[in-house]
Amino acid sequence: MNKLLPSRTPSVVSALCFAALLAGGCASPSYTVTPEMQARAASENPAPPKDDDFPAPGSAKWQQGAFPSLDALRTMRTGMGKDQVRELLGFPHFSEGLGGVREWNYIFHFRTGAGPEYLTCQYMVRFNADVLTNGMYWKGPGCADLLRPPRTAATPVATAQPAAPAARTTLGADGLFRFDGRSLSDLLPEGRRRLEALASDIRSSSAAVESIRITGHTDRLGTTAYNQALSLARAETVRDYLAQAGVPAQAIHVQGKGESEPKVQCAQTAKRAELIGCLAPNRRVEIEVFVRR
Secondary structure, eight states: OOOOOOOOOOHHHHHHHHHHHHOOSSSOOOOOOOOHHHHHHHOOOOOOOOGSSSSSSSGGGTTBBBOOOOOHHHHHTOOOOOOHHHHOOOOOOOOOOSSSSEEEEEEEEEEEESSSSSEEEEEEEEEOSHHHHHHEEETTTSSSSGGOOOOOOOOOTTTTSOOOOEEEEEEHHHHSSSSTTOGGGGGGGHHHHHHHHHHHHHHHTOOOOOOOOEEOOOOOSSSSHHHHHHHHHHHHHHHHOOOTTTTTGGGGEEEOOOSSOSSOOOOOOOOOOHHHTTTGGGGEEEEEEEOOO
């Protein structure tokens, strides 16, 4: 009678899982991700890494890096599991560890023109205790700007048809969000009331509204990359709130300008609370409503 050969499947699976662990861990834990867990990840706002916190490129397991899709990077949000990140960006390029991995690092290249030249950036994804993303960060000059929507050429306007005037509303971020907040759950009651009143005004004159531009601004505290991401996230949150309140989403365009357009300049002081208070006018969201003549 022939003897059955012992199955090698467990050892193969173990080897594959071990290889995956070296690349950042096996699949995400198999539990249901609840809206509460995603909201918690979005509200944590961990301190952004310093440049020295990024691993040296020479220590990467895959030192060639990759040419990622900008659309995939724009899809990244807080509250995503490791499997979702891996589907968008692939395995991390560094050996992050065997268990309890809370950080993935990548080396990404981006073409700068028709020739072979490219820009190299480092990208870090951090995970919270629920193993959901709670922060995405860049290292490298100009890297964070790559995710900005491409600028489109302005349509020439005939001299007989002047550009549509814009009514600008400036909302202080401190009145809209809790300090350093950016998501819908971070909106303060007074901020929600002001946005609801603005949405009501826009709806009442919607027939004349041509477009709406929402621009987020921050103060100079924190890194340039962090402030750029924070300003854009706040603008997107205001857009989402107005859309939920009945403002046509297709008419709304958002942008973040980080710390690049301050309204006030404040001298450095040892008292951080005083500096934060002085810089308050720079933390704002500007809403421009363009109307037809």
